[in-house]
Amino acid sequence: MNLDTKKILKTLNPNKIWLPVAISMGFVAWMIISDDDFTPQKLNLVFQARIFPVILAFLVLLIKELAYIYRIRTLTDKDLTWTSSVYVILLWEFASAVTPSVVGGTAVAVFILLKEGINLGKSLAYVMLTAILDNMFFVVFAPLALLLIGDSSFPDFGGTLRGLFISSYSLITIYTFIMIFALFFRPRLFKWILIKITSIKFLRRWRYAAYQHGNEVMWASSLIKGKQKRYWFKIIAATIVAWVARYAILNCIVAAFTDGLVIADHLLMLGKHLILWVVMLISPTPGGSGVAENFFIQFFNTYLNEFTLGATLFWRLVTYYPYLIIGALILPRWIRKVFFKEEKKKPYVQES
Template sequence: MKLEKEKIFKTLNPNKVWIPVLLGVSIVAFLFYQDDSVTVENLSLIFEAEIIPVALAFLVLFARDVGYVYRIRMITGKKLTWKSSIYVIILWEFASAVTPSVVGGTAVAVFILMKEGLKLGKALAYTMITAIFDNLYFVVMAPIVYLIASGHIFPQNSMIETQLGRSLPTLFIISYSLIAVYTFVMAFAVLVNPRWFRWILLKITSIKFLRRWRQGAYEQGSEIMMASKELRGRDFMYWLKISLSTIFIWTARYAMLNCVIEAFSNQSFFEHIVIFARHVVIWITMLVSPTPGSSGTAEFIFTQFFQEDLGSVTFITNIFWRLMTYYPYLFLGALVLPRWIARVFKKKK
């Protein structure tokens, strides 16, 4: 993970917000065009949304963001102030929004933490452990919701299956497997035996046609060892706080969609379970998206999952969902970035 300033600022570029915005708008326009159920009358339903569920959606989203700020402060052992923690979360979310989901904003997060006063080893450790715990939530929660809502998660017919020749369950299994393998490998490397992990990387890259990546493998292994060293000796309460805050953060994030859908259509308790389960599955599928912040991909997949059950309100809930969970962080990050740059580089003078 080379923390080259030019590359980082190339990612943290406010002008990049227009790429995912254009992708998202293009897909929304396509969905609007090809969906005969979307009419002016249906769009007017946005003004008939129930106030309490909408208010709950904003409250849950705010609680999630507070949870994010709390968790990063706890992960760093309160080395970050509350103000620094807020900056870190906003810019981390922004980096994730302007980079492909499959890549993520990890390198940028390390850079941000270092500029907030943390040394490289600690910044690497805290970024890696955050990513591991986030992925563990998906890995553990997905089988649970899959069993509870079994038979009700995946739609019978979807454009994805028609166009790609792959069913949604197949795409989900592929995504889940990749995330699970990556998560357990990283957890083992950081928390159990980083030295053995580096040795394996070097052995693999000693193969003739893989030698070009040997230097990168050595650097990656060394960074894992550095991060692991920083996390040794943490007590039970440290891990408990991270675990509970991670559960809270992601449960709140998924529950927000339940609130949005309830604002436009009354749902039973079991139907809310299914909505939550589908949101988990959608998010796991989005994690391997090649587009910035899953822009376009998210809107398209949402329609495939909910069109059959939500019908005429699918389009509205889709837009509401993305407007609340994605675009605010895109524009907020672009607004905060210049102030943060002036702040952290002024410290160095």
Template sequence: MKLDNKKIFETLNPNKVWVPVLIGIAIVFGLFYADPNVNAKTLKGVFDAAPIGIFLAILVILGRDAGYIYRIREITDRQLTWTRALYVIILWEFASAVTPSIVGGTAVAVFILNKEGIKLGKAMAYVMVTAILDNLFFVIGAPIILYFAQGNIFPESRLMEMRLGKSLEVLFWSSYALYAIYSIVMAAALFYRPRVFKWILVKLFSIKWLRKWKYDAHEYGNQIIEASKELKGKTIKYWAPIVGATIFIWSSRYLMLNALISAYDSLTFYEHVIVFARQVIMWIVMMISPTPGSSGTAEFFFTQFFTEFLGGYTFVTSILWRLLSYYPYLLLGAIFLPRWIKQVFFVKKES
């Protein structure tokens, strides 16, 4: 696998933090002026939050980050120290925050791990494992949580009905099917028959109108084979903590909003399940957003999905939600990136 350093550093550019920030601010102001229920009095509602709810939201999001750090250490067979794992996760989250969600920060993650001293084949294997596990959590977990939500998962708002109608449900289930197929195919390729996968891939891209990508397909097939070799022979002792950490990470990601909503309104257990389930739907919507880190898309759909639980507190809660779950990684990435570059490109070189 060849990494294009120029493109990587174009992504890892601290100046890019302004793009999602400005998009997010523009959407927030748009919602502010479009919603007659939002005014100065509404904004003061941020101080009505129960401190215990805010504290739990912060605690859960910190727990999620700790889970990411723990998982990357376990996946790399503890080749990374806690400090180096912290750098990897912050820069990985930063890359995801400044690129469209559908693109993600996969290539950047491979690059970062490689510069941390992990061989390229292993780095790719580790990043692919995280992607497959994250997708499998959604593929396996979504039907379970949606079952417990008893079908009450799609918001019933006039705006959603006028503009989207049933298309949101179609979008969700179509995306779910694609994620399921992708996850199963990639898991089979990585853990079962990597050479068969490469053969099929090369044959597919031998078709006349796909032929210009045949070389890339051949290279990708080689990468899958190499990554598969790196993971061969791993035992349950290796996989158990990684799978457990994945479940913890994604549960924490969603429970943060449950805690935040609880700071403004007490929820029954069933309502907590609905809030959790609707975040699964929102995740799909955000994953296909063309904006960096789903800026604007997340703020807009938040109001459609959770107004019935928050009422007049919807606007301030959406801002707090993004302030806790998204914007910190833009700031931390801009702070940590120059230090990381100095450490891996200059200090190591001198050593």
């Protein structure tokens, strides 16, 4: 894996927050300009949100982050301190917010763990395992949610969105089970298959990368094996809590602007959020900026009506902008912490 410090620090550059903000605000400005019925009161309607669901949304956001912090500390067998765990999660969220999801943040996550004192093998193992846990939540719960709510969760886009969802779900499922097979059962066979595949003439340029990745998987597999059942229970439970909280934030925000929601409505919103998450996952923009706002409006306009634009801004304010701000604030301090550790000052001894 390429852990070029300069490239990774360039990815984590605080100045990168302006691009997603500009895209997001640009989309909102375009929505305002293109709406012939727009009045400033439409944005002011955001202040009519009910207080309790708003407070609940921030509380659920805190629960989500605490679950992620607990999970990474448990994953590392407490090799990370609580402070380091907070740094890792917030910087990881920041990296995800300033880069397109399609780019992936594996190298950044490994780099952050490495600088927090976790050796390379363990860092790779923990990041791979985290990806498997997160993907498995989606693989298991997406069809259950869609089974409960039916096809009504798909807006009418001529079947394009349904096809996109099915394709993305299939790819995520295939990738997840391949990684489970490689990490937990046959890492050596996985490496052999990668090398054989890249022996084909037009794939030979990737042979070294395949060889390297095969070694990484074998390395990670050796470190994951032998964990106790209690270890797995804790990290799986933390994963479920984190993802349920992630989805529940949106439900809280919609409830802040909408009366009379019932369980069926919340299940429908859950299904729509699952689809929205897939759309954001394959978005080419940093953190899904612009794309997320557009599809939020498409999915939840029927619930929000005149509150839609204000609720869209509020949703991003709660779920996205905090990571840009917090990441930009703590990143310089973290860099000083891991790159410029102060040496213990030796007592001055006057020569005689």
